[in-house]
Amino acid sequence: MSISLEGRGLHRSFGGFKALDGVDIAVEAGQIRGLIGPNGAGKSTLIDVLSGRADNWGGQIYLRGEEVTGLKVHERRRRGLARSFQRTNIFPALAVGTQLTVAARALGNEGLDDVVEALSLGHLLDRPAQQISYGDQRRLDLALALVGRPEVLLLDEPAAGLTVEESLQLAAILRDLVKKWGVTVLIVEHDMEVIFSICDRITVLHLGKVLVDDLPDAIKTNPEVISAYLGSQAP
Ligand SMILES: Nc1ncnc2c1ncn2[C@@H]1O[C@H](COP(=O)(O)OP(=O)(O)O)[C@@H](O)[C@H]1O
Ligand SMILES: [Mg+2]
DSSP states (O other): OOEEEEEEEEEEEETTEEEEEEEEEEEETTOEEEEEOSTTSSHHHHHHHHHTOOSSEEEEEEETTEEOTTOOHHHHHHTTEEEOOOGGGTSTTSBHHHHHHHHHHHTTSOOOHHHHHHTTOGGGTTSBGGGSOHHHHHHHHHHHHHTTOOSEEEEESTTTTOOHHHHHHHHHHHHHHHHHHTOEEEEEOSOHHHHHHHOSEEEEEETTEEEEEEOHHHHHHOHHHHHHTGGGSOO
């Protein structure tokens, strides 16, 4: 199995507080990797560091074996490392189609038809993002990140604010699409039903360190994971 995305010895501190304390993570090509753990475990910090959004961090990052440690967000994006940015919230007045076109131009005029179709956005292209439903906005966020079929997609709670039913629907779309396109995914999600329904493997973060990294079935029954995290989740 080849590794699509790898972080080695990742550190990030805020003042004296270690939000990431020596994290190693390697995500295999085509895999959907879940990233779970209690609030404040460092999940969003890890996504920020991997995507290039963070400053003052340490460690090395490799994309398909090539080091991207010194590259900025947009440089990593051009190399195929995408993340959802919730851009619908940044440019709420822009039409859905315009947002997608801007994203495609930034990447060198990538095609949009397949993304629009896969996320069922065709009927919304002329609507300002702020006027479409919240569920449609979440699908637009995902579409923006998927423009140009990135090699790796980082998602930080893409289903936040959706009902359980909507979350599972979004998860099913995501799973089908990334398997069809061969995208590698690292996804933070607090809904364990979503995590266990789509992930091939799961990394558990706790206090800025990797507590365990294993197959979903092993994670479910791991006593350390249950005591640090799953035990506090609703069944
Ligand atoms: N910009 C920041 N300034 C200070 N502390 C931060 C900042 N971002 C995150 N932290 C702290 O780092 C820890 C990890 O945060 P975060 O990565 O957001 O956790 P998670 O996403 O797992 O809930 C938390 O204790 C949080 O308060
Ligand atoms: Mg977070």
